[in-house]
Amino acid sequence: MEKKILFLEGPIQTGKSTLIRQVLGEHLKECGGFTSQRLIAPDGVTLGFRIGAAAVTPPAAADRGITEDTFKYFCPDGTTYKNQSVFDTAGVRLLQAPSSCPLILLDEIGGSELLCETFRSALYDTLSGRIPCLGVLKQTADARRLERSYDNQPVAEANLRLRRRITEELGGNILRYDRFGSDECTSDVIRTVSRFIKSIRFCT
Numbered sequence: 001m002e003k004k005i006l007f008l009e010g011p012i013q014t015g016k017s018t019l020i021r022q023v024l025g026e027h028l029k030e031c032g033g034f035t036s037q038r039l040i041a042p043d044g045v046t047l048g049f050r051i052g053a054a055a056v057t058p059p060a061a062a063d064r065g066i067t068e069d070t071f072k073y074f075c076p077d078g079t080t081y082k083n084q085s086v087f088d089t090a091g092v093r094l095l096q097a098p099s100s101c102p103l104i105l106l107d108e109i110g111g112s113e114l115l116c117e118t119f120r121s122a123l124y125d126t127l128s129g130r131i132p133c134l135g136v137l138k139q140t141a142d143a144r145r146l147e148r149s150y151d152n153q154p155v156a157e158a159n160l161r162l163r164r165r166i167t168e169e170l171g172g173n174i175l176r177y178d179r180f181g182s183d184e185c186t187s188d189v190i191r192t193v194s195r196f197i198k199s200i201r202f203c204t
Contacts, residue, residue, distance in 0.1 A: 004132035004133070004172075004196065004199065004200075005127060005132070005133045005134075005166055005170055005171070005172025005173065006133075006134050006135075006172065006173050006175070006192070006193070006196045007106075007109075007133075007134070007135050007136065007137040007166065007172065007173070007174045007175070008020065008135075008136050008137070008174075008175055008176075008177045008189065008193070009110075009136070009137045009138070009139050009174055009175070009176055009177070010139070010176050010177045010178045011139075011178055012142065014177070014178045014179050014180060015177070015178075015179035016108075016136045016177050017035070017107050017108070017136055019177065019179070019189070019190065019193060020105070020107070020134060020135070020136070020193060023190070023193050023194050023197050024105075024197060026204055027102075027103070027197065027200075027202045027204065028054070028055050028105075029055050030101070030102055030103065030202055030203060030204065031054040031055060031101070031102075031103050031104065031105040032054060032094070032095075032097025032098070032101040032103070032104045032105070032131070033053075033054040033094060033095065033097065033103075033104040033105040033106050033107070033126075033133075033135070034051055034052065034053060034054055034090075034091060034094035034095070034105075034106065034107070035051070035052055035053070035054055035056050035105070035107045036049050036050075036051060036107065036108055037049065037050050037051070037052050037056055039070075039073070046074070047073060047074055048066075048070055048072050048073030048074055048081070049070070049071060049072045049073075050067065050069045050070040050071065050086075051069050051071060051086055051087070051090055051091055051094070052069060052094075053094060054094070054104075054105035054107065066081055068086075068090075069086060069090055070083065070086070071083050071084065071086040071087065071113075080149065082150075084112065084113070084115065084116050085116075087113040087116040087118075087119035088116050088117075088118040088119050091113060091116070091119045091122075092118060092119055092122045095119075095122045095123060095125075095126045096122070097126075097131060099131075101131055102131070102132070102200050102201055102202050102203070103131065103132050103133075103134060103197075103200050103202075104126060104131050104132070104133045104134070104135075105133075105134055105135055106123075106126075106133055106134070106135030106136070107135045107136045108135060108136035108137065108138055109123065109135060109136075109137060109138065109162065110137045110138030110139075110140075110143055110159045110162055110163075111138045111142075111143055111146055111155060111159070112146055112150055112153075112155055114155065114158035114159065114162060115150065115153050115155065115158065120158070123162075124165065127165065127166065127170060127172075128170065132196075132199075132200055133172075134193075134196060134197070137162075137163070137166075137174055138159060140156055140159050140160060140163070143155045143156045143158075143159035144156035173192075175189050175192060175193075176189075177189045
């Protein structure tokens with residue numbers, strides 16, 4: 001089977017993950033991979049992020065405070081809790097989908113997780129493997145903004161290297177999506193994602 005890779009990029013909270021999950025429908029439960037789940041307070045404020053299995057539905061997770069799968073949390077005292085090791089442990093485990101898995105969902109990649117060497121290596125192996133990959137890719141500009149909170153480590157540079165790997169080396173596609181954009185562009189992306197998912201051999 002020809003390797004298939006498709007990623008959506010665009011402004012934050014503009015429906016990229018929602019679109020993919022809506023088109024996947026019942027097939028979501030068959031997907032390997034992971035999702036970055038946004039933790040949201042009752043007043044709508046983002047409290048942090050945790051990593052979970054692809055079938056987890058983001059973003060309105062109930063707040064349980066800091067747990068073993070939390071990689072970023074905004075504490076009440078104004079400090080920010082960060083635990084990058086989550087990617088090298090739970091993240092790598094979630095990437096190791098069984099060979100029978102029809103699709104790997106990666107939602108999202110292209111941020112601070114790329115600073116983790118073990119996770120980054122496992123991610124590249126996943127993208128180079130035989131199982132099709134679908135997901136959301138952080139914009140380079142957003143990755144660059146992250147650098148300020150990660151001691152100016154080269155998040156944007158790692159993002160650009162990942163993009164080159166996806167498009168130039170592996171022949172994958174990166175599409176821009178914004179549900180607030182033009183109807184024509186939105187429809188084109190939906191059609192492309194739908195065709196991609198229909199090309200996957202799911203069990204159901």
